Amino acid sequence: MNPKKIKYIFKQAFKSMWRNRMMGAASIGSVTAVLIILGFVLIVVLNVNNMAMVAKETFDQIAVYIAEGVDEDQIEEMGKAFREIDGVMAVAFQTKDYALESVKKDWGEDAILLQDLRNNPFPDTYIVQLTDVSKADEVIAKLQTFEGVERVRYYQDAVNTLIKLADFVKRFGAGITIVLLLISVFIISNTIKITVLSRQREIELMQYIGATNGYVRGPLILEGIMLGLLGSLVAILLIMLGYSYTINYLAGRYVALISGMSGYLVGVEMVLDDLIIIFMTIGVGIGILGSLVSLKKFLSI
Amino acid sequence: MIEFSHVTKIYKKTFTAVKDINLKIDKGEFIFIVGKSGAGKSTLIKLLLREISPTQGIITYNNQDINKIRKRSLAEYRRKIGFIFQDYRLLPKLTVYENVAFAMEMICAPSKNIRREVPLVLSMVGLSDKAKYYPDELSGGEQQRVAIARAIINKPETVIADEPTGNLDLETSKEIMKILAEINRRGTTVIMATHDREIVNFFQKRVIELKSGIIIRDTRTGGYEDEPEED
Ligand SMILES: Nc1ncnc2c1ncn2[C@@H]1O[C@H](COP(=O)(O)OP(=O)(O)OP(=O)(O)O)[C@@H](O)[C@H]1O
Ligand SMILES: [Mg+2]
Numbered sequence: 001m002n003p004k005k006i007k008y009i010f011k012q013a014f015k016s017m018w019r020n021r022m023m024g025a026a027s028i029g030s031v032t033a034v035l036i037i038l039g040f041v042l043i044v045v046l047n048v049n050n051m052a053m054v055a056k057e058t059f060d061q062i063a064v065y066i067a068e069g070v071d072e073d074q075i076e077e078m079g080k081a082f083r084e085i086d087g088v089m090a091v092a093f094q095t096k097d098y099a100l101e102s103v104k105k106d107w108g109e110d111a112i113l114l115q116d117l118r119n120n121p122f123p124d125t126y127i128v129q130l131t132d133v134s135k136a137d138e139v140i141a142k143l144q145t146f147e148g149v150e151r152v153r154y155y156q157d158a159v160n161t162l163i164k165l166a167d168f169v170k171r172f173g174a175g176i177t178i179v180l181l182l183i184s185v186f187i188i189s190n191t192i193k194i195t196v197l198s199r200q201r202e203i204e205l206m207q208y209i210g211a212t213n214g215y216v217r218g219p220l221i222l223e224g225i226m227l228g229l230l231g232s233l234v235a236i237l238l239i240m241l242g243y244s245y246t247i248n249y250l251a252g253r254y255v256a257l258i259s260g261m262s263g264y265l266v267g268v269e270m271v272l273d274d275l276i277i278i279f280m281t282i283g284v285g286i287g288i289l290g291s292l293v294s295l296k297k298f299l300s301i
Numbered sequence: 302m303i304e305f306s307h308v309t310k311i312y313k314k315t316f317t318a319v320k321d322i323n324l325k326i327d328k329g330e331f332i333f334i335v336g337k338s339g340a341g342k343s344t345l346i347k348l349l350l351r352e353i354s355p356t357q358g359i360i361t362y363n364n365q366d367i368n369k370i371r372k373r374s375l376a377e378y379r380r381k382i383g384f385i386f387q388d389y390r391l392l393p394k395l396t397v398y399e400n401v402a403f404a405m406e407m408i409c410a411p412s413k414n415i416r417r418e419v420p421l422v423l424s425m426v427g428l429s430d431k432a433k434y435y436p437d438e439l440s441g442g443e444q445q446r447v448a449i450a451r452a453i454i455n456k457p458e459t460v461i462a463d464e465p466t467g468n469l470d471l472e473t474s475k476e477i478m479k480i481l482a483e484i485n486r487r488g489t490t491v492i493m494a495t496h497d498r499e500i501v502n503f504f505q506k507r508v509i510e511l512k513s514g515i516i517i518r519d520t521r522t523g524g525y526e527d528e529p530e531e532d
Binding site: 002004005008201202204205206207208209210211212213215216 | 350373375376377378379380381382384390392403404406407408409412451455
């Protein structure tokens with residue numbers, strides 16, 4: 001690559017971008033849109049996964065629901081047996097009445113809704129306190145083998161919900177991202193098409209002359225790259241602003257919540273580097289793809 | 302050096318523009334391709350430039366099937382051929398000098414070669430004093446001379462011109478022809494499509510006449526006479 005060629009390629013690319021700035025803006029906007037959606041998905045998934053992990057480490061209580069119809073003696077026996085399990089620190093019993101009462105208390109005025117309940121739907125429950133979270137899976141496995149145990153509830157319910165949520169966001173986001181990706185490639189290829197048409201005589205001439213490929217394709221591919229890159233830079237800026245604003249907003253509004261769950265949210269600075277690399281790569285990728293699609297179609301001679 | 306064998310081009314699946322063309326052109330020849338409008342002259346030239354590909358038949362250049370050239374190597378092939386358009390196709394924002402230099406830049410020629418070669422070629426086509434002019438400040442004949450300079454600056458083996466004098470009067474056309482003859486004298490093969498009888502008759506070179514896409518005449522040295530039924 002000689003300097004003359006580089007100069008020519010840049011000059012032509014910038015000239016075309018300026019001459020064709022409306023389409024250029026549309027191209028940049030479409031790339032930005034893809035990346036913002038993608039960024040939103042990534043951040044949500046990242047945070048939800050993080051929450052799930054933190055939750056796993058924090059919750060050290062297991063709720064063991066006792067099946068209906070197990071008598072008091074049996075329940076007492078079970079409690080004793082639970083205490084014997086390796087990894088269990090303490091065991092506390094909660095009657096179904098207690099559970100109902102505490103829910104009523106939580107619901108306040110809405111508790112009227114529970115008034116008509118004929119049967120107490122809550123089970124008798126043992127709350128098992130673990131010595132160490134790492135023993136959780138082992139202990140759960142043992143608890144489940146007891147007769148009269150209806151269900152063992154651990155963090156896993158909450159965590160599973162989170163993971164399902166993350167999964168949904170991932171799938172849904174991936175779908176939208178792919179569709180938007182194709183749209184941006186299409187828009188960029190159209191922008192490049194307009195450039196090819198507006199420089200048609202020159203480009204044709206170059207092809208008749210037998211110009212080096214770089215001279216013919218260089219400016220067009222560079223234009224695509226720059227559109228993609230600009231789109232990704234705008235997206236990075238918007239995502240970062242939006243994300244840090246959201247975190248600050250949550251922190252300001254739910255101070256207690258945040259201080260209690262400081263570990264739950266992933267900080268902006270944690271994701272910045274990766275996001276910049278991912279976004280710029282995808283932006284440039286879309287740009288190059290758009291250019292190539294157009295070149296294949298319109299460099300006919 | 303150039304050979305068409307059984308070449309047929311059918312446009313849009315139905316219109317046969319040239320049919321079963323068999324043609325051999327040796328290195329250093331000067332050839333006129335003549336025929337009425339629509340006879341298929343430009344089609345023949347476009348086939349040779351690989352702007353279009355034949356529906357049937359094979360075209361070889363230096364024994365290479367030009368339609369087997371990969372897209373990547375197409376530029377290399379095109380550099381063997383200098384092409385002159387009827388409408389000059391100069392870049393309007395570049396001077397005469399820059400228009401000619403453009404062709405060298407596009408193949409990454411070193412700057413010092415460009416500075417050496419461009420003035421030489423401009424003097425050959427008699428435009429040394431107009432190097433700094435822009436195309437719209439030149440006459441048609443002068444513009445075509447710039448285009449010729451651009452076509453030969455990279456020293457092609459073959460120069461192809463499609464009605465290079467189509468927009469010019471007879472006097473100016475003869476000046477252009479003199480330059481093409483000089484290029485041919487120096488060893489370059491020249492292929493020129495035209496329907497200008499006076500020029501063809503004046504030069505007495507090989508003439509290939511097309512009629513409705515078929516070669517009806519191929520004479521070594523000859524003119525381009527009126528057909529009895531014509532006009
Ligand atoms: N791309 C195309 N699609 C369909 N038909 C075409 C195409 N190009 C040329 N033709 C037809 O092929 C025939 C030959 O065209 P061509 O341009 O080769 O003629 P020509 O001899 O160069 O004529 P002229 O002297 O007017 O330049 C014409 O009837 C033309 O209409
Ligand atoms: Mg023609």
